[in-house]
Amino acid sequence: MRIEGEYTFSGTREDVWEIVRDPEILSTALPGTQKFEQVGENEYEGRMNVRIGPVSGTFGGKLTVSNEIPPESYTLTVEGTGKVGFLKGTGDVELLDQGDGTTLMKYDGEVQIGGRVASVGQRLFDTVSKSMIKQGLEKLDEALQARSSDAD
Amino acid sequence: MTKEFIGKRIKRNEDPRLLTGQALFVDDVDIPGMLHAAFVRSDYAHAKIVSIDTSTARQMPGVVAVYTAEDMGDEWQPGPPLVSPPPTVEDVVFHSRRQAPLVKDKVRHAGETVAVVVAESRYLAEDAAEEIWVEYDPLPAVVDIEKGLEPNSPLVHDDLESNLAAHLSQEKGDYEAAKAQADVVISKKIHIDRGAAAAMENRGIVAHWDEKGQLLTIWDTTQAPIPIRNGTAARLGLSENQVRVIAPFVGGGFGPKIMMFYPEEMLIPWISMKLCRPIKWIEDRRENFYATTQERGQVHEVEMALTKDGKILGLKDDFLHDTGAFDPYGLTIPLNTQSHVMGPYEIANFSSEFKVVFTNKTIVTPVRGAGRPQGVYIIERLMDAAARELDIDPIEIRKKNLIAPDAFPYSHSIIDQAFAELILDSGDYLPTFEKAIEMIGYRQFIEQEQPRLRAEGKYVGIGITPFIETTGVGPYEGARVQIEPSGKVNLATGIGTQGQGHFTSFAQIVAEQLGVDVTDVRIITGDTAEFHWGTGTFASRGAVVAGNAVYAAASGVRKKVLKMASKVLDAPEEELEIQDGMVRVADIPRMSISLGELAAQANPLRGAVEPGTEPGLEATDYFGPQYGATAFGTHAMIIEVDPETMLVEIKRYVTAEDCGRMLNPLIVEGQVHGGVSMGIGNAYYEQLHFDENGQLLNASLADYLIPSSMEMPPRIEVGHAETKSPLSELGTKGVGEAGTIPVPACFAQALENALQDFDLEIAETPLSPNRLYELLYKKEQ
Amino acid sequence: MSDLFNLSLTVNGAAYERQVEPRLLLSDFLRQNLGLTGTHVGCEHGVCGACTILFDGEPARSCLIFAVQAHGHEVLTVEGMGTIDNLHPLQEAFWEAHGLQCGFCTPGFLTTLLPFLEENPDPSEEEIREAISGNLCRCTGYQHIVDAVKLAAEKMRT
Structure with a gap:
């Protein structure tokens, strides 16, 4: 399943980069996150509660960041498993300086799902994933603005 | 003239029970001490199993046992081939690969059985099944049949050179010569995809090993109880007579409830013997979607x-x-x-x-x-x-x-x-x-x-x-018909019913032969203790193969009735007629005897009988087209x-x-x-x-x-x-x-x-x- | 295991008091705790309609209701409609019109139709089809069920 989209942050590319690479902020951004810890230089482990239509459950998983070109782009790899199935995905994230103090984030990735989330949640997976990503990015944007207003 | 029932629009004998919630389906079987099973199934379509951690599940409340393939030890064996494969066609290829009760090495489709939990209730069994952690090493999956035959395709069965399971060619006449003479040749590529049978009742099995009686009773939503009985006996090292398989009312078959030896069908009876407890497993709808054929x-x-x-x-x-x-x-x-x-x-x-x-x-x-x-x-x-x-x-x-x-x-x-x-x-x-x-x-x-x-x-x-x-x-089906002293008729046949109306159409055949009412024929269908020769309900064969066996058996009883009544009434057989449960001398209504009375006389309690006499008004017969x-x-x-x-x-x-x-x-x-x-x-x-x-x-x-x-x-x-x-x-x-x-x-x-x-x-x-x-x-x- | 709740309810006119887990489904309660196995479970997700019962007179999916939600309520299952020797006219009509084959979905159809026919004593075919559109049957193709409902309406009117 393909997941792609874009989001405009109201901040510079450098500031956005800092935010999206800050595990503490990330841990608060994604809805349902119960735990999010850095376990290696570019590796994080976490647990997250997800509800997709009739299916809900906790996914435990790993997030790896690679191909980093600060502050332009990186690749995210996610692997999660839980009682209700599994999820695996890789996506490229690109940050584009818009020249007006905002930054455009483009993301494009492929996700594989299996188990109960796939067999009965598939129909809603697209909508749920989009709304989760949107919520997460909005949270990050809020954090970005909070940070810049702190700095002011 | 006997009353005709064949060809008539007759309402069904089985319906009052079904309409009032009094018909027994497998999930209705309840036995004291019964335990419930829930399965852990593969989330992956194709993956090596690295490890299975059942330690938490085994400690959970109400859990009686947990089994993986490893726990089955030497008793692990794949299901039998069901339909003998290679026909007598030249150059036929057939690679037989059969499902196992629990996966050992790698999973080959999503939903394959990896472990089973047995607990005091289904709720507790499912709780524990969720705590079994299976680590998989995922492999690329073969999904498209055309790509599956490409040389670089992943292999479903690693011991085969390709994903080719079988190959067969048939020729009649000479197509190429015909084509050369044709005015027009139409060609097409056509794709047909999968669907589900989706019977309203999911599959289910209850197995009850009676240790004291040394008998295994299985209630199974199968279309073919007799092959399940024989196969189960062979798998478990029991005599065929120690196993009784009952296919009670089955809520729709449509093919997939045939004698598959589904993993669950192999496991549940085995577990019942291991634990000496009755075990029930009822498939849920999601399982039905990926575990039923x-x-x-x-x-x-x-x-x-x-x-x-x-x-x-x-x-x-x-x-x-x-x-x-x-x-x-x-x-x-x-x-x-x-x-x-x-x-x-x-x-x-x-x-x-x-x-x-x-x-x-x-x-x-x-x-x-x-x-x-x-x-x-x-x-x-x-x-x-x-x-x-x-x-x-x-x-x-x-x-x-x-x-x-x-x-x-x-x-x-x-x-x-x-x-x-x-x-x-x-x-x-x-x-x-x-x-x-x-x-x-x-x-x-x-x-x-x-x-x-x-x-x-x-x-x-x-x-x-x-x-x-x-x-x-074919090959064949059989039936046994017996008139009881009450005048009612019993019919037993091996094939089960999944809604086709066997209790009625077979009763019509019997009633017409024996001059009784359709409602006076009591039918037992799909209970191996009652009849254990035959194969099952499939290939639109019930009314043909079993129907004609019923006809043959009922005709056999009719012959016995006429022969005996001829002696009792002292009249030639040709002058006898059977109607309304009585045998009469035509035109002399006084000279008559009821079928029940004849049946009683055919099973005397005292006195001598002629050598070679068979007791009762009963006959068993078979039909193989x-x-x-x-x-x-x-x-x-x-x-x-x-x-x-x-x-x-x-x-x-x-x-x-x-x-x-x-x-x-x-x-x-x-x-x-x-x-x-x-x-x-x-x-x-x-x-x-x-x-x-x-x-x-x-x-x-x-x-x-x-x-x-x-x-x-x-x-x-x-x-x-x-x-x-x-x-x-x-x-x-x-x-x-x-x-x-x-x-x-x-x-x-x-x-x-x-x-x-x-x-x-x-x-x-x-x-x-x-x-x-x-x-x-x-x-x- | 969680705490048990006291549940009292009326099923088919009889009062019951039982202690149940809060997560126990009404369908399981009826089948397992009360032995009323005429209510069948076909999909566990409220689509097929086989488990339909009457909840205070209204058709409801017993697989989507927890048993504890029935506390203080009245439930009617197929066992409460008629007996083998004394069928309800709706059951009789299903019998006469061959409105069932395997019979697994039938109890859900009957419970759905009972209040429908009480409210619509003379329904059109279209109305009947709509009334049963939430109940799945894999055997009959629905035609004989529609016929049965028409026949039942006739029987119940007279």
């Missing part, structure tokens, strides 16, 4: 050679057949497809080669139709293409090629699913074809109605599809397509059926209605969507749409003809699958006819509004 996936490349006036000279059909992860059911389905691709038509030159392909998907075994709908779809798509190409009326081109009534028994000169020559026992195809044409008003529709509605901007179309259905195959009986008919429909939404409404539906002699037309019509509804699902609503990783994406009845009352046409008009089968006394042919078989073909024909403005060619099934829209969109591009 499915069917229909095939890709055909087909060619038809014709003269310019529409006479078929030859047909060549090469196809791939998706068998899923294993092939326990041998070659039944692809052979059925081959057997029906020539269908009701006379085709002198035929060449067909099929390759069966392993994929990382749910196992494939017959589903109502069993390869036949595919065969009919193929030939009928080509007939329509040829009619268009040659500018011949689609009715005329079919008429031109139907097998003539004087050609029966007609051999198609290839082998069928029983590996015997495919002989059509009897038939007269034109009358049912013309009857359907007349019932639906074909001429009037084409000449008046369609142009009128078309002018109003309505896209209406018509389809008319003749078909055959091979039914009533020389070959199958072939039913036939024609379906027709009128549809309207909404060009905006691509929603299709079936405005009229007509069938003209010939299933030989009908035992009970009410039941026959019910079978046809139900078959048509499944066919409509197959044509337009029901498709199992597997993604490229082998994940089934619509495993619920919310996402997999089976027709509701709103999707059905307002009426299914059923017309009958009766061409008796010469192969049996009753002359019956099967009808269980007939309703389903021609529907997708007829639907495609009607669609093309409705959308002729768009010049749309349909070469796939199932369709859906989305898919139709895509096809039209592609066409416009």
Whole structure:
């Protein structure tokens, strides 16, 4: 399943980069996150509660960041498993300086799902994933603005 | 004269129990001390199992046992092959690979059984199953059958060189020579995808090992209790007489409840013996979607050679057949497809080669139709293409090629699913074809109605599809009939019922022979303790094979009755008649004896009997047909397509059926209605969507749409003809699958006819509004 | 295991008091705790309608209701409609019109139709089809069910 989209942050590319690479902020951004810890230089482990239509459950998983070109782009790899199935995905994230103090984030990735989330949640997976990503990015944007207003 | 019951619309003996909630289904079995099982199933379609951690689950409240393949030790063994595979065809290839009770090395389809938990309740068993952690090493999955045969494809079974499960070719005449002489050659590539049987009752098993009595009783939602009994006994090292399998009321079978030896069927009895406790497992709907067998996936490349006036000279059909992860059911389905691709038509030159392909998907075994709908779809798509190409009326081109009534028994000169020559026992195809044409008003529709509605901007179309259905195959079934001193009659037969009305149609046969009322015949069907010879309910064979066995046994009892009554009443047998539960001397009503009294006298408590006398008024008999009986008919429909939404409404539906002699037309019509509804699902609503990783994406009845009352046409008009089968006394042919078989073909024909403005060619099934829209969109591009 | 709740309810006119887990489904309660196995479970997700019962007179899916939600309420199952020797006219009509084959979905159809026919004593075919559109049957193609409902309406009117 393909997941792609874009989001405009109201901040510079450098500031956005800092935010999206800050595990503490990330841990608060994604809805349902119960735990999010850095376990290696570019590796994080976490647990997250997800509800997709009739299916809900906790996914435990790993997030790896690679191909980093600060502050332009990186690749995210996610692997999660839980009682209700599994999820695996890789996506490229690109940050584009818009020249007006905002930054455009483009993301494009492929996700594989299996188990109960796939067999009965598939129909809603697209909508749920989009709304989760949107919520997460909005949270990050809020954090970005909070940070810049702190700095002011 | 004995009262006639055969051929009458008689309401069913079994219904009062079903209507009041008093009929026993497997899930209703409740035994003190019974434990409940829940399975851990693979989330992956293809993956190596690295480890299974059951430690937490084993400690959980109410959990009695947890088993993995490792825990089974030496007792782990795959299921038996069900239908002996390699037929006597030259160069046939068949690799038998069978499902295991629990996966040992790697999982081969999503939903395969990895571990089982046994607990005090189903709730607790499921709680614990969720705490079993399985670590997988995922492998790329084989999903597409064409890609599955490419040299670089991943392998479903690593010990094989490729995913080829079987390969078989059949030839009749010389197709290439026929093609060289043809005026026109039509060729097509046709895709047919999978659907589910989706019986309303999911599968289930209760096994009860009685340690003190050394008896194993199994209640199983199976269509074939006797093979399950024998196979279970062999697997568990028991005598066949120590195992009793009961198929009580079964909530729909439609094929997948056949003698599969599903993993659960192998495990639950084994666990019952291990724990000396009754064990129940009931499948849930999601399990049913990926653990119960499915069917229909095939890709055909087909060619038809014709003269310019529409006479078929030859047909060549090469196809791939998706068998899923294993092939326990041998070659039944692809052979059925081959057997029906020539269908009701006379085709002198035929060449067909099929390759069966392993994929990382749910196992494939017959589903109502069993390869036949595919065969009919193929030939009928080509007939329509040829009619268009040659500018011949689609009715005329079919008429031109139907097998003539004087050609029966007609051999198609290839082998069928029983590996015997495919002989059509009897038939007269034109009358049912013309009857359907007349019932639906074909001429009037084409000449008046369609142009009128078309002018109003309505896209209406018509389809008319003749078909055959091979039914009533061997080997044999049996029955035992006994008159009790109460005057009631007992009938026991081996095949189970899944709603076909055996309690009634078999009772009609017995009642007519023995002069009792249909309601006086008590039937036991599908209990191996009562009858343990036979195979099962499949291939539309109940009314043919078991029906004739019942007839033979009932005739045997009738003979005994007459012989004995002749002595008792001191009158010649020819002067006796049996009616209303009495044997009478014709015209002398005083001279009579009740059947009950005769039965009592036939089982004396004192005195001497003549040597060689058999006690009681009882007989057991068998019927095994020389070959199958072939039913036939024609379906027709009128549809309207909404060009905006691509929603299709079936405005009229007509069938003209010939299933030989009908035992009970009410039941026959019910079978046809139900078959048509499944066919409509197959044509337009029901498709199992597997993604490229082998994940089934619509495993619920919310996402997999089976027709509701709103999707059905307002009426299914059923017309009958009766061409008796010469192969049996009753002359019956099967009808269980007939309703389903021609529907997708007829639907495609009607669609093309409705959308002729768009010049749309349909070469796939199932369709859906989305898919139709895509096809039209592609066409416009 | 969680705490048990006291549940009292009326089923088919009889009062019951039981202690149940809060997660126990009403369908399981009826089948397992009360032995009323006429209510069948076909999909566990509220689509097929086989488990339909009457909840205070209204059709409801017993697989989507927790048993505790029935506390203080009245439930009617197929066992409460009629007996083998004394069928309800709706059951009789299903018998006469061959409105069932395997019979697994039948109890859900009957419970759905009972209040429907009480409210619509003379329904059209279209209305009948709509009334049963939430109940799935894989055997009959619905035609004989529609016929049965028409016949039942006739029987119940007289």
